[in-house]
Structures are given as structure tokens and as C-alpha cells.
Amino acid sequence: RRCTDIICCVIFIVVILGYIALGVVAWVHGDPRKVIYPTDSYGQFCGQRDTLNENKTILFYFNLLKCASPVVLINLQCPTTQLCVSKCPDRFATYADVQASYRYRPDQWNYFRQFCKPGFNNPRKSVAQVLRDEDCPSMIVPSRPFLKRCFPDFSTKNGVLTVANQTTFKDGRGKTRNVTDLREAANGINIVLDARSVGMKIFEDYAISWYWILIGLFIAMMLSLLFLVLLRFTAGVLFWIFIFGVIGIIGYGIWHCYWEYDHLKGIPGSDLTVYDIGFQTDFKVYLQLRQTWLAFMIILCGVEVIIILMLIFLRNRIRIAIALLEEGSRAIGYIMSTLFYPIVTFLLIAICISYWAVTAVFLATSGEPVYKVMANQTLCKYANLTCDPETFNTTNVTKLCPGAQCTFAFYGGESLYHKYIFIFQLANAFVFLWLVNFAIALGQCTLAGAFASYYWAYRKPSDIPLWPLFSSFGRAIRYHTGSLAFGALIIAIVQLIRVILEYLDHKLKGTQNSFTRFLLGCLKCCFWLLEKVLKFVNRNAYIMIAIYGKNFCTSAKEAFYLLMRNVVRVAVLDKVTDFLLFLGKILVAGGVGVLAFFFFTQRIPVFAQEVPMLNYYWVPLLTVIIGSYLVAHGFFSVYAMCVDTLFLCFCEDLERNDGSTAKPYFMSASLHRILGKKKLSPKKA
Numbered sequence: 076r077r078c079t080d081i082i083c084c085v086i087f088i089v090v091i092l093g094y095i096a097l098g099v100v101a102w103v104h105g106d107p108r109k110v111i112y113p114t115d116s117y118g119q120f121c122g123q124r125d126t127l128n129e130n131k132t133i134l135f136y137f138n139l140l141k142c143a144s145p146v147v148l149i150n151l152q153c154p155t156t157q158l159c160v161s162k163c164p165d166r167f168a169t170y171a172d173v174q175a176s177y178r179y180r181p182d183q184w185n186y187f188r189q190f191c192k193p194g195f196n197n198p199r200k201s202v203a204q205v206l207r208d209e210d211c212p213s214m215i216v217p218s219r220p221f222l223k224r225c226f227p228d229f230s231t232k233n234g235v236l237t238v239a240n241q242t243t244f245k246d247g248r249g250k251t252r253n254v255t256d257l258r259e260a261a262n263g264i265n266i267v268l269d270a271r272s273v274g275m276k277i278f279e280d281y282a283i284s285w286y287w288i289l290i291g292l293f294i295a296m297m298l299s300l301l302f303l304v305l306l307r308f309t310a311g312v313l314f315w316i317f318i319f320g321v322i323g324i325i326g327y328g329i330w331h332c333y334w335e336y337d338h339l340k341g342i343p344g345s346d347l348t349v350y351d352i353g354f355q356t357d358f359k360v361y362l363q364l365r366q367t368w369l370a371f372m373i374i375l376c377g378v379e380v381i382i383i384l385m386l387i388f389l390r391n392r393i394r395i396a397i398a399l400l401e402e403g404s405r406a407i408g409y410i411m412s413t414l415f416y417p418i419v420t421f422l423l424i425a426i427c428i429s430y431w432a433v434t435a436v437f438l439a440t441s442g443e444p445v446y447k448v449m450a451n452q453t454l455c456k457y458a459n460l461t462c463d464p465e466t467f468n469t470t471n472v473t474k475l476c477p478g479a480q481c482t483f484a485f486y487g488g489e490s491l492y493h494k495y496i497f498i499f500q501l502a503n504a505f506v507f508l509w510l511v512n513f514a515i516a517l518g519q520c521t522l523a524g525a526f527a528s529y530y531w532a533y534r535k536p537s538d539i540p541l542w543p544l545f546s547s548f549g550r551a552i553r554y555h556t557g558s559l560a561f562g563a564l565i566i567a568i569v570q571l572i573r574v575i576l577e578y579l580d581h582k583l584k585g586t587q588n589s590f591t592r593f594l595l596g597c598l599k600c601c602f603w604l605l606e607k608v609l610k611f612v613n614r615n616a617y618i619m620i621a622i623y624g625k626n627f628c629t630s631a632k633e634a635f636y637l638l639m640r641n642v643v644r645v646a647v648l649d650k651v652t653d654f655l656l657f658l659g660k661i662l663v664a665g666g667v668g669v670l671a672f673f674f675f676t677q678r679i680p681v682f683a684q685e686v687p688m689l690n691y692y693w694v695p696l697l698t699v700i701i702g703s704y705l706v707a708h709g710f711f712s713v714y715a716m717c718v719d720t721l722f723l724c725f726c727e728d729l730e731r732n733d734g735s736t737a738k739p740y741f742m743s744a745s746l747h748r749i750l751g752k753k754k755l756s757p758k759k760a
Contacts, residue, residue: 084557105437118444121159131159169247213247295703332372512563524621
């Protein structure tokens with residue numbers, strides 16, 4: 076063994092050091108409070124400790140009518156004065172009415188002025204001047220806080236949009252307006268508020284069912300381990316059980332959908348369509364429709380037919396693949412520690428994700444407050460220009476544009492660092508992709524080295540080296556960091572291009588240029604396919620690196636030509652094996668999912684009293700199903716890597732050896748009987 080791809084190794088280490096430096100710089104300049112706390116028109120945080128706004132945690136907008144939607148409010152700064160307040164208004168009021176009655180109703184003025192600029196206490200000032208200088212809002216309406224911002228308390232009464240059960244309000248400028256004037260903002264806000272309500276219910280469901288979710292995932296882990304242990308002895312029988320188990324589960328799903336479909340026959344409202352009822356936040360409504368269960372039944376029938384047809388046409392190839400799986404189960408049986416290596420990969424990826432996310436947040440909050448001129452007159456030439464709030468009142472802007480103010484707009488800066496924030500974010504994303512792919516490559520090379528040591532042991536298991544997994548991990552780190560980084564770099568570049576294409580596609584969705592959309596679609600498809608091909612080539616290159624210790628390019632070339640010389644075996648064994656392992660994942664996830672369904676719907680009498688009261692039983696159910704699939708995927712991915720490694724070693728064994736005493740085969744006798752052609756020479760004890 077010798078070090079491979081040293082230049083790439085050095086570059087990789089330098090990039091990691093630069094990534095650490097970028098994180099340090101971002102942490103020095105960044106301020107996550109800009110994300111946590113809303114910012115008023117003076118650039119001050121609402122609710123920040125040890126400030127005047129410590130007890131004022133909510134942002135209040137003077138004139139919400141100037142804001143088109145919640146997106147504008149949250150991201151683009153609504154063009155109206157914004158103040159930090161301790162609570163949102165709970166009544167209708169206008170400045171004109173309060174000013175007219177402040178002498179004999181001072182309590183109304185005391186309540187209203189808490190929504191005026193700090194220090195303003197001059198109710199004698201004319202309404203026109205107050206509205207021009209925006210000392211106070213022209214009106215306040217009953218509101219409630221959402222995302223730490225005051226939004227009108229919208230509700231629907233008998234199909235009519237209302238605010239605090241009223242359909243009209245005074246705008247403080249001498250007009251009585253209808254609540255529908257806020258419809259554009261109200262529609263967006265109501266959708267967000269409904270989403271918030273659903274989110275709160277989902278959070279409550281997780282809070283009271285997390286214990287049972289963990290139990291479900293533990294059951295999935297034990298089932299996955301049990302299946303892998305049984306594969307060593309009964310791979311064929313167990314995988315046929317997998318296949319018929321999946322068919323049975325889907326068959327039960329078809330029967331259940333038909334039962335629900337037939338049971339709803341004649342029930343009022345069940346014949347409505349999904350289009351008729353529209354979007355509903357209560358998803359139970361959809362389960363009361365016959366159309367929903369009919370759609371589920373058709374989908375499951377289609378899946379069932381596809382699986383059965385594939386089994387009919389691939390039955391002979393499946394028997395061949397099972398033999399390779401039996402050999403893989405023996406390898407894992409001798410090297411059981413490989414089953415738990417995915418935990419190492421998971422921890423490495425989790426560290427990468429955490430570092431990327433924290434760095435991205437600090438980079439996004441690295442700017443300084445930028446203030447811009449906000450003018451009431453649309454013809455003001457200074458509107459939207461940057462300004463300094465400390466010297467703004469001494470400029471001519473206030474004279475040329477009466478009522479203009481210098482208010483906080485966003486976070487940015489003019490320094491060299493701030494100008495390249497976007498470039499730093501791209502670099503952050505690129506290095507993140509590189510590190511994640513390196514962690515995956517390290518895991519694949521480590522597992523390949525361990526399983527290759529099993530295959531190339533002449534007398535199994537006596538010739539298998541001690542601690543093969545740890546030895547393989549040490550070799551990969553010590554000798555092949557550069558090669559693994561090289562392969563990960565190629566994948567990271569393609570993935571970054573795909574991210575950029577997705578971003579461009581999102582930005583151009585509103586355009587009418589069909590050619591541009593078509594070109595982007597073609598590029599996205601091409602790079603998706605390129606990424607799949609490169610991952611396949613890299614995976615086999617890492618296996619060759621683990622076996623022979625050559626550099627990445629040489630290993631990739633040898634692996635590619637070796638697979639091309641055995642392309643039929645690749646199609647028959649590798650892909651059929653992947654299909655069978657996928658069925659295993661579906662069986663684990665489906666079995667645990669069915670068990671969770673009966674449990675959370677209180678259909679298991681023994682545990683009926685233990686089931687928590689849920690808003691949506693599908694929340695823990697989907698969590699258990701998806702989590703079980705991921706758990707099974709973690710264990711079966713080791714098995715897939717084992718089969719791929721043994722298959723590549725087998726092809727290499729057939730080409731380099733002929734079964735003679737001088738060049739004996741290293742494959743096991745059972746594998747040779749099924750896939751080999753020549754008689755296996757006897758091995759010496």
C-alpha cells in the first residue's frame with residue numbers, strides 16, 4: 076500500500092482548514108438574533124434582553140393596508156413604520172377619534188399611544204401632521220401575534236370575512252372600509268394561520284406519542300437484525316417470504332380500501348369528489364369520500380400487478396441472486412461489526428449538516444443594518460435610497476419630501492466581506508456537499524475492504540484477518556483519503572450544478588419563455604442521470620481501491636471495464652439483488668406500519684387503553700413507517716455493499732484464476748457451483 080492521489084488529499088485538507096476559517100469569520104460577524112427577533116424601523120430587536128424593547132416582543136405595523144402579503148411583511152419589509160410592542164391591539168380605534176375624545180376619555184388615549192412612536196404624547200397635534208410624520212398609526216384593529224408580528228384577527232362568519240365579528244372598519248382618514256379590502260393579505264395570512272394550527276396539533280401528537288414511536292423504530296431495528304441473521308441460513312426461503320409478504324400486505328391494503336369504499340356507499344356526502352370539497356386542514360374529511368379509497372385501491376392494484384409480473388419474468392434470475400445473497404450473509408456473519416458501521420456514517424453526516432446549517436445562519440446574519448428613505452410621496456426622488464438615521468433630520472430630504480423617514484430596511488453592508496456573502500454561501504454549500512460525499516465514500520470503501528478480506532481469504536474463516544473492519548477503515552484513512560476526496564469532489568460538483576439549476580428553475584417559473592423552461596428541464600434531467608452514473612462508477616471504484624490500493628482514476632477505469640466484460644452478470648445479479656433488498660425494506664416498513672396502524676386506531680384490544688388521544692393518528696403512523704424504512708435501509712445498505720463487493724471480487728477471481736493448483740479460485744464452493752464453469756480445485760486444509 077502507498078498513498079494515492081496525494082495532490083487531491085492536500086487540496087482536501089486545505090479546503091477543510093479554509094472551511095473552518097470561514098465558519099470562524101461567519102461566527103465573528105454573524106448575529107443569529109436577527110433571525111430570532113423581529114426588527115423595528117430603528118434597527119432594534121424586539122424582545123432582546125437588557126434593552127428598552129426587552130418586554131416588547133411583538134412587531135406592530137402602522138398601516139397593514141400597505142402590505143400585500145405575509146411574505147412581504149416577513150422578508151421584504153412592509154413600507155410602513157414598524158414598532159416593537161408588548162401586545163397587539165384588541166379593539167378598533169382611529170387616531171382622529173381618540174384625539175377628539177382624549178380630554179374626557181384619557182384612558183383611550185393612554186391605550187392608543189402605546190402603538191405610537193416612543194416618547195410621542197401630543198394628542199393636540201393635528202391629524203394631518205401626525206399621519207404625515209407617522210407619529211401614530213391612523214387606525215388599529217384587533218390583532219393577534221403570529222411569528223412575533225401583529226396580524227389582524229381574521230375569521231369567517233357564515234362565509235363572510237370578518238375582523239372581530241365586524242365586516243367594516245374606519246381607516247382613520249375619513250373613510251369606512253370593508254374588511255375585504257384586506258382580502259389579499261387576509262387570504263395569505265389565513266393559510267399561514269391554518270398551517271400554524273395544523274403544525275401545533277402535529278407537535279402535540281409528537282409530544283404525547285414519542286414513546287410509542289421509539290418503540291416502533293426499535294421493533295423495526297430488531298426485525299432488520301433478525302432478517303439479516305436469518306439470511307445466513309435461509310436466504311432463499313426468507314426472501315420468498317419477503318416477496319409473498321409484500322404481496323400479502325398490498326393485498327390486504329386493496330381489500331381494506333374496497334371495504335372502506337363499499338362501507339361508505341349510501342352515506343350522505345361520501346360521493347363528493349376531492350375537487351368539490353377543496354383543500355381541508357382536517358385530513359379526516361378526505362377519508363369520508365369514496366373517491367379517496369377508490370384512488371388508493373387503484374394505485375395498490377397497479378403496484379400489485381407490477382410486482383407479480385416482475386416475479387414471473389425474473390424468477391430464474393432471482394434464484395441466481397439468492398445464491399449470492401447467501402454468500403453475503405455468510406460474510407456478514409463472520410464480520411458482524413459491519414452492521415453497525417452506518418451509525419458512523421450517520422454521525423459524520425450529522426456533523427457536516429450541523430456545521431453547514433450553523434455557518435449558513437451566521438453568514439446570512441452577518442450584515443449591518445441598512446436604512447432607506449421611506450417617503451409617502453411616490454414622486455420623491457430620494458425614495459428607497461440609503462440613509463443614516465443619525466443625520467437624516469439635518470438633510471434636505473425632509474424638506475423636499477415631507478413626511479419622509481429613514482427606516483430600517485434589511486441587513487447588508489458595503490465592506491469587501493459583505494459584498495461576497497453570496498459567494499461564501501455558495502462555498503459553504505459546495506464544501507458541505509463535498510464532505511457529505513466523502514463521508515459516504517469512506518463508508519463504502521471501509522465496508523468494501525472488510526468484505527474483500529473475507530472473499531480473498533483462501534481458507535474461510537481461518538484466513539480472515541483480525542478486526543477486518545477496523546483495519547479497512549485505517550487503510551482507507553491512511554492511504555486513500557485523496558482518492559476518496561477525488562471521487563467525492565466529482566459528485567459534489569455535479570450536485571452543486573443541479574442545485575443551481577433548481578434555483579434558476581424556481582426563479583423562472585413565472586416567465587413565459589417556453590424554450591428556457593425546456594432547456595432547463597433537459598439540463599436537470601441530464602445532470603440527474605450523470606449523477607446516477609457517476610455514483611455507480613464511484614461505488615465500484617472504491618471497491619477496487621479497497622482491494623488493490625490504486626488511485627481513483629485507475630480503479631474507476633478497471634472497475635468500469637471489468638463490469639462491462641460482465642455486463643450480463645451485472646444486470647442479472649446486482650440489480651435483482653437490489654430489487655430483493657428493496658422488497659425487504661418494504662416488508663419491514665409495511666409490517667411495522669400495519670402494526671402501528673392497528674395500535675394507533677385502537678384496534679388491538681389488549682393495548683386499547685394505552686393508546687394516546689391524538690389529533691391526527693397518521694402523524695405517528697407516518698413517522699413510524701418512514702423511520703422503519705430508514706432503519707431497514709441502514710442495515711440493508713451494508714448488505715448491498717457486501718453483495719456488490721463479493722460480485723466484483725468474483726468477476727476478478729474468474730479472470731485472474733483458472734481453478735488450477737497454481738491459480739486456485741478464492742470463491743466458496745457453493746458460489747462456484749452456481750456461477751462458475753470450471754471445476755473448483757480442492758483447497759488444502
